Amino acid sequence: MFRNYLKIALRNLKKYKIDSFISLSGLAIGLCCCIILIMYVRFEWSYDNFHTNNDSIYRLTEQTVNSRNNEIRHNTVHPYPQSIALEEEFPEIKTLINISGGSAQFLKDGKYILEPIKLADPEFLSEFTFPLIYGDSKTALSNVDNIVITESAANKYFGKTNAVGELMTIRLRDEPKDFMVAGIAKDVPANSSIQFNFLLPFENQISSAPAKEQKTLRESWYIGFLETWITLKEDATKKDLEAKFPAFLERHYGNSWVERNQIKYALQPLSQVYFNENYRSGVTQSSNKTYSLILGSIALVILLIAGINFMSLTLSRYTSRYHEIGIRKTVGAIRHQIKFQIIGEVFITCSFAIILGIVLAELLAPFSDVLFQKELDLSLISDPVLWISVLGLLIILTLITSLYPAVKISGKNATSLFSDDRSAQKIPMLIKGLIVVQFGLAITLMIGTYVMQGQINFILNKDLGFNPENVVAVEINSELQNALKIGQLYSTEAERIPGVLSTSVTAGEYRDFSEYGIVDIGMAQMMSSTTLTQLGDGIPSEAVDAQYLQTMDIELLTGVNFSKQANTFPSDEIIVNQAFVDAMGWDNPIGQILEDKPENQGWVGPFDGKKIIGVIENYHFKSLYDPLQPMVLQHIETGDQNPGTILVRLSSDRMSETVSNLKSLWNSIAEQEAFNLAFMDDMVQRQYNEEIRWNRIIRISSMASILLACFGLFGLSALVAQRRIKEIGIRKVFGASIKNILVLISKDFVLLVICGFAISAPVAWYLSNQWLTGFSYKIDLDALPFLYGGLTVLLIALTTVSWQSVKAALQNPVENLRNE
Structure with a gap:
C-alpha cells in the first residue's frame, strides 16, 4: 500500500x-x-554551559547611582585590597579568584606583536572548565613566571601543540620578561564569555608596575582594575552572603560614601553573565x-x-x-x-x-x-x-x-x-x-x-562633535620609558609625509574593544569649591597636545588652546567641554579654579588647583548609548600619563600610499615595536x-x-x-x-x-x-x-x-x- x-x-x-x-x-x-x-x-543560550559548575561560580557586581543625574551605573571592576578583605572576613567563600584583562607584546621573529591577554589567580583553571592538554591545571599558574596558552597560540608561536617548557618573551610594561609555558589549554569554546589565548598569573598585573604604582594598587580601595569571582562552600548560600555586603561596605568605605552613591553589591552567577549587557568589562563578552x-x-x-x-x-x-x-x-x-x-x-x-x-x-x-x-x-x-x-x-x-x-x-x-x-x-x-x-x-x-x-x-552619520573621517590612530606602548619622546618624534616626522595634514600625541588608548567608547581615558575625582554635588564622582579626562583640537576637528568655543611652543606649558592649565560648564552653572568659566572635594576621604583629585583656559564643543568620546558627559583636557607634558596614541589626519588622496609611508616611518623609529594602525571611522562603526x-x-x-x-x-x-x-x-x-x-x-x-x-x-x-x-x-x-x-x-x-x-x-x- x-x-x-x-x-x-x-x-x-x-x-x-x-x-x-x-x-x-x-x-x-x-x-x-x-x-x-x-x-x-x-x-x-549555551554560553558558559560547558563549565561543570557554572551555577556555583559568581561574579561580584556593583550598582551605584550617579549623584549628578540619578543615572544607575553598573560595574564589575574592584580594587585589590577589597578582594583580600572579602576572603578574610567571609568564611562562606570557598575560593576567590581575581581576573583582569589587557594586552601585552609578544616577541616573535624579532618583532613585538600586540596580543590580548587575561591574568588570573592560580585557582582559575581548577574552578573554570578550561581543560589543559599538557600541563597540570592546579599548578600551571602558581609560578608568577609561568604562562598558559591555547593550542592555536602554541601553533602560532612554536609551530607545535606541545610547547610546555618553552620560553616566551613578553613585554607587559617597559621591560621584556621571559615566561615559561606551563600548560597548553584546549582552544576556548566559542560559547565562552571568557575568551583567551594567553593566560598569565594575576600577580603580574601588579608586579610589572613601577614600585610606587605597585604600592598604590595593593593598598588603594579607590582604584578598581580587576574582577572578583567567588565560589561558595557547600553550606553557604548566595542570599546569605549578599545580606552581609552592606555592613562590609560601611566598614571599609564609610556610611556617608555608601549612602551618597547608593552602593549595592551582588553575586552574579556565571550562567547569567553573557546575557547581561549592563555589566560590560574587559574580561567577559556579553550580548542582548x-x-x-x-x-x-x-x-x-x-x-x-x-x-x-x-x-x-x-x-x-x-x-x-x-x-x-x-x-x-x-x-x-x-x-x-x-x-x-x-x-x-x-x-x-x-x-x-x-x-x-x-x-x-x-x-x-x-x-x-x-x-x-x-x-x-x-x-x-x-x-x-x-x-x-x-x-x-x-x-x-x-x-x-x-x-x-x-x-x-x-x-x-x-x-x-x-x-x-x-x-x-x-x-x-x-x-x-x-x-x-x-x-x-x-x-x-x-x-x-x-x-x-x-x-x-x-x-553612524550623527555629528559627534569631531570628524573621524580620514583620521588614523597609531598605537604606542605607553609603558615605554621613552614613549613621549617616540610619540613626539614620530608626530613631527609624520607631518613631513605627503598626504598628512596634522598629527597629535594623546594619552588615550584608541581601541575597538574599549568599554568606554572609541577611547580609554582617565577618570578623575574632582569638584569645584562652589558646587560640591553637581558633577558627580568621576570626570573623564584626557592628556593631549596642542594639535589635538585641530587633528580631531573639535571647535574651541571660548578661551585659548594649549600653547604650541616648547617648554611653555603651565602645569595648572586645563580645557573643559561645554557639558562641564553647563553642569557647574558658570556664565564665565575662563579663569575658574578647580578644587578637590573634601568628602573624597583622602583622595587627591589630579586637577586640584587647575585653571580653565578654554572651553570646547561637546564631543562624543563614548557611544551614543551614553549621554554627553563633562570632560577635562590637560596637556600631555604636564600630566603623569604617557602617550598611548598618535592621531594622524590624512588627505583623502593616495591614502593607501600615505599609510604605507607611516608604517615605514614607524619601523625606522621604533623598529621592535609592532605597528598598530586603525581608522577612527571604523572604530566608531564597530561600537555598533x-x-x-x-x-x-x-x-x-x-x-x-x-x-x-x-x-x-x-x-x-x-x-x-x-x-x-x-x-x-x-x-x-x-x-x-x-x-x-x-x-x-x-x-x-x-x-x-x-x-x-x-x-x-x-x-x-x-x-x-x-x-x-x-x-x-x-x-x-x-x-x-x-x-x-x-x-x-x-x-x-x-x-x-x-x-x-x-x-x-x-x-x-x-x-x-x-x-x-
Missing part, C-alpha cells in the same frame, strides 16, 4: 510541477531558515538577550508561515483532483481507502520537503558564520533534539494538512465529485485569518527592519557592530518570512481562481479585460494585507519604541517606517497575486464554462 501511495505522490508531483515546486521548496526553505536560526539561538528572543520568535514565525503555505497549497491542489478521486470511488474505492491515500500522499510529500530542508540547512550551516559573524558549531546530523523536533513536525504537519481534505473529500459521493460545483465553495475563514496573521508578522518584521536601519544610519549584525540577521529573516508568506498567498490565490473560474469565464464572454480580472481577484488580497497592517502597526510601534529606549540619541519614530514596511509587503503580495490572476484571465472561457 505504501508503495502505491509513493507512486501516486510522485506522479502528482510530476503532474502539478509548479504547485509541487512551490509547495516543497516553500516548506524546505522555511524549515532550513528555522533550523539555522534556532541553532544559532541555542548557541547563544532580547535579540535572541526576537530571533527565536522569527524562526518559529517562519516555520509557521511555511507550514501554513504547505497546507494552503495542498488544499488548493486537492480541489482540482475531485474527478480523479470520483473515478477511484466509481471503481470501488471506499472512504477508508481514500482517507489513507490522502494522508499517505501528504506524509510522503511532507517528508520530501523536510528532508530537503535538513539537507539545505546542513549545506548552508558552514556559511552561517558570514551572517552571524561568529564561529558556530552547527552540526545537525548528530543533534538528537533536531531529529525529535523534525519527527514531531512531520507528524503534526501531516495530520493538520491532510485531515481536512481527507474527511471532506472522502465523505463526498462519486456524483458530487464529478459535478464539482467549485463555484459554491468558500475559502475557509481560518486560512484567510492565517494569511492575515502571516502578513501582519511579516509587516511587523519589515517595519522593525526599517526602524533599525534608520537608527543605525542616524548614529552588535546592532549592525542583528539588523542584517533580522532584515534577511524578514525578507524570508515575506517571501514565504507570498508562497501562501500564491496558494490562496489559486484557490480563489479555481473557485471563481466560471465567474471569470462569464465576465470574459461579456468583454472583461485582463485588467478587470486582475482587479477582481486582487482586491480581496489587498484587504488581507491592509488587515495585516492594521494588526502589525501598533505592535511594531511598541516594539520599536522599546528598542530605541536603549539609546541616549535616537531617531524620532514617525510614519515613514510604517509606510515603507506596509508598501513593501503590499507590492510583493500584488506581484504574487498577479501571476494567478493573469493565468486565470488568459484561460479560454469556453473551457472554464464547460461542465464535464
